Amino acid sequence: MTLGKFIERLAQLVPVLLGVSLIVFLMMSLTPGDPVEIMLGDQHVTPEQEQALRHDLGLDRPPHERFLVFIGNALQGDFGTSFYHRRPVGEVIAERLPATIELTLVAMILALVTAIPLGVLAAVKKSTIFDKASTVGSLLGVSMPHFWFGILLLMLFAVHLHWLPVAGRIDYEYQVEPITHLLLVDSLLRGNIAAFGNALSHIILPALTLGLAMGAILMRVTRTSMLEVMRADYVRFAEAKGLARHRILFRHALKNALIPTVTVAALETGTLLGGNMIVETIFGWPGLGRLVVESIFQRNYPLVQAAVLFYAVTYVMLNFLADILYTILNPRVKL
Numbered sequence: 001m002t003l004g005k006f007i008e009r010l011a012q013l014v015p016v017l018l019g020v021s022l023i024v025f026l027m028m029s030l031t032p033g034d035p036v037e038i039m040l041g042d043q044h045v046t047p048e049q050e051q052a053l054r055h056d057l058g059l060d061r062p063p064h065e066r067f068l069v070f071i072g073n074a075l076q077g078d079f080g081t082s083f084y085h086r087r088p089v090g091e092v093i094a095e096r097l098p099a100t101i102e103l104t105l106v107a108m109i110l111a112l113v114t115a116i117p118l119g120v121l122a123a124v125k126k127s128t129i130f131d132k133a134s135t136v137g138s139l140l141g142v143s144m145p146h147f148w149f150g151i152l153l154l155m156l157f158a159v160h161l162h163w164l165p166v167a168g169r170i171d172y173e174y175q176v177e178p179i180t181h182l183l184l185v186d187s188l189l190r191g192n193i194a195a196f197g198n199a200l201s202h203i204i205l206p207a208l209t210l211g212l213a214m215g216a217i218l219m220r221v222t223r224t225s226m227l228e229v230m231r232a233d234y235v236r237f238a239e240a241k242g243l244a245r246h247r248i249l250f251r252h253a254l255k256n257a258l259i260p261t262v263t264v265a266a267l268e269t270g271t272l273l274g275g276n277m278i279v280e281t282i283f284g285w286p287g288l289g290r291l292v293v294e295s296i297f298q299r300n301y302p303l304v305q306a307a308v309l310f311y312a313v314t315y316v317m318l319n320f321l322a323d324i325l326y327t328i329l330n331p332r333v334k335l
Contacts, residue, residue, distance in 0.1 A: 009323075013316055018071070020312040021305060025067050028301050035059065035083050035299035057083055070305060079309075080302035084295070089306045093288060097310075098181035099169055100280070100287035104272045106184070106207040111215035112265065119222025119261075120254060126227065134219065141216025150209035150282045157205060167284025170199045206283040210276060214268040221264045225257040232256075266322035270315035 036054050054060050058069070073080060079089040122134040158166045170176070170183055174195040179186045184203070187196035229235060230253055238248045277289035284290075288307060295303040 009320055013313070016316060017309060017312055020308060021071060021074075022067070024305050024308045025063075025070070025301075028296075028299070028304055029063055031296075031299065033299050035301065038299055039083065070302070074306075074309070079306035082295075082303045083300045084298050084303075089302050092291070092303060093307060093310065096286060096288045096291045099285060100273065100276060100289055102182045102184060103203060103206055103210065103276060103280070103285060103287060104269065105182075106203055107210035107214065107272055108265075108269055110207055111211040111218055111268075115215040115218035116222050116258075116261065119219040120226055120249065120257075122219070122223045123226035123230065124249070131223075134223070138216040138220045141212045144212065146209055146213070147278045147282060149212060150206070150279055153205045153209060154282065164205055165202050169202055169286055170195065174198050206276075206279050206285050209279050209283075210272050214265075214272060217268060218261055218265060222257065222261050225260050226253060229253045229257045262325045263322050266318040266325075270311075270318050273311055273314055 035057065036050060036059065039053070040050065051060070058066060061069070070080065077090075081087065082089050082092050085092050118134055122131045125131050154166065157164045165171070174187075174192070176183060176186050176190060176192055176195050176199075179189050183199040184196060187193070187199055232253075235248060235253055273289075276285075276287065277293050279285070280287045280290035281293050288310075292304060292307045294300075295307070
């Protein structure tokens with residue numbers, strides 16, 4: 001990819017982010033509920049004190065002025081101060097982001113290590129019982145809502161069987177000094193196997209809940225792509241040459257079949273970041289998604305706007321990364 005092409009792709013990000021910022025600002029502004037009244041609650045304050053708080057939060061300005069101020073500050077890396085935490089929004093998001101990244105990575109790994117082998121196997125064993133069972137399973141995985149499947153897992157493995165914890169990221173008795181701020185990684189780097197096991201037990205259920213739909217979609221995409229590639233002329237030529245079956249599958253067919261899978265995986269990873277709001281709330285996971293849900297109820301405008309901007313940037317950059325991987329898997333593809 002040339003430098004000019006790279007700059008052009010980055011420039012396309014600007015109108016997307018402006019549009020997302022405007023939509024979120026309008027939706028939050030039109031949502032019933034006054035942030036000042038929510039913050040004050042049942043406290044008895046004078047109108048002067050209420051007006052002073054409103055001025056301090058910048059809510060006494062016209063909506064268009066507040067939006068322009070937010071955009072101007074955001075361009076300088078300043079996303080404002082959280083209404084509820086009374087701290088810079090960037091600091092609050094940075095504290096919660098590692099938990100969300102860790103959950104998303106584990107869910108993505110679970111989806112990939114199960115979906116790709118099952119998709120290839122279903123293609124190889126086309127029209128068999130295994131293929132039909134995998135088709136039904138993938139349809140169920142796509143059809144089940146996250147919140148419903150998560151509650152089922154919670155009821156079974158946490159409430160009834162008591163095999164896994166109900167909520168949280170790690171028990172309070174375990175203390176892991178942060179290095180990467182990813183508990184699973186840091187506990188291994190510190191050699192704290194007990195903490196690793198405890199953190200792993202906490203992340204299993206939310207990761208399964210998030211990874212189910214992604215795995216089901218990736219399996220179907222991989223199967224369909226493999227079937228198409230297996231009918232290609234170069235695969236038939238390789239078979240005619242007498243090459244081993246496993247060599248044809250993994251060296252010739254799978255590499256090309258993974259191209260659409262890479263695209264869908266990038267899109268689904270962005271969906272995981274956005275869809276984790278409900279899952280993090282159900283499992284009490286202290287991540288960014290749960291923070292956004294709390295901030296919406298609190299009408300914490302700056303934090304919601306900054307978080308949604310982060311989601312938008314991540315989604316676009318993942319698509320950009322998928323395009324780059326396209327060229328690696330298939331050099332004939334040019335961006």
